[in-house]
Amino acid sequence: MESKKTIVVPESCSDQEFILHIYRKLNRLMFYTANKYTVDCQYNEEVVQESIRKLIEKIPTLRGLSDAALTYYVVATVRNTAINLLKRQKRQLGVVACIGDPQEDDLHDTTPSLDDLLIMREQIDKLKEVWPQLDEETRYILEGKYILGYDNDELSKFLDCKPNSVRMKLTRARRKVLNLLKEGESLDET
């Protein structure tokens, strides 16, 4: 049995070998991640299958990632797929809660200054700490945009909002991160 402790994909392998290799290394993690959203085995298999299809479309991107980034990409893909499938199911049942489109006004008072952004750049390690504290929707948006590379049209489908609203939702998500960082900063000072 192959070790699961590293991914290490041979550079010269075919696309098929590449994806098979990733699946064999991370299959438990993929099912584990899907399982967080439902314990329905059939649903989990559907999530993993759909995730693999998405990963196949991103092979050139995946080939350039480190083990850790690749693993995170796979997990984020499974998580994103699971959430989307759940949303779809709920929508079919008519029980999805519509997340309101943010208004421009919501953002006016929270525009970060250049200083804020510079501070944030210096706080990469802090960001790693606050990341788990972020609500799921914020992580979902930021992962979709910056890790999975979705454009605003794709994000709007996943977020059930108009494409024009994605920009504002992203801004709001970034501000949440910034605010958490600033809160952490204040606590450190006291």
Next chain:
Amino acid sequence: MKHDQLMEQYEDTLFALLMESIAESEGQKELLRNEELADSSEFEVPDSADRQMEEMIRKAVEKKHRTRKLQFIRPAAKRIALIAATAALMFTVAYASVEEFRVFTLNTIIEVFDSYTRISFTGDSMTDEYSNQHYGITVDWLPEHYTIFAGWDNPGHTFAAFKDDVGSVIEINVDTYSSAIVYNVDTEACTKKDLTMHGFPASIYVKDPEVVRARYVDNPHITSEMTIIWIDEINRIITMIHATNLTEEEMIRIAEGIH
């Protein structure tokens, strides 16, 4: 550009960079979790699910490769009738005595006759899943001055034909094979060479130049004719390339560039 826009761009770029570090740090945690899961007997993926996923991966990657760049075939679909006749002529010729019988694989039978080679398949019949597939083909390389003049992509069968100014042709067939189909390939007066193509056993048949001259007496520009065939036993696909006026090296280069 307005200050606000510049700030938003800066914020966006900064976040992209920050998220790289998040991917690394969170990825390390996920790697550790993966190790724990691998060492634990509590979260095992059933073998049946693994088999199903791996089969799905094989098919999905194959399908992705085969559906690339099909557009170049579609515009010429109106000329199907003409090419259908050409293809039939190319692959169906007269009978003669059996010279050699060889089992290529469990399901593939190649019979070499005096003037042609018959390729047929025995065993289980095709499932709809295979026979209904649209493959499409990508040709990475063709010699200069060839342009497509016919082709189609039907379920289980893709065909493309190219020609140059003097009437040289390159015809490419990609078919799902089944026990219901027999291919009769013109191998009369041919020299056969075995090679490997895309990991599968392949054969190239080079027609005797004298026979070529006699066959193409109306077109003295045609001086060579050859056919290359290989069978992808995993996906049940037979690929045949027939061409005139190419060298063996050019034939092989075309074959290697077909996906």
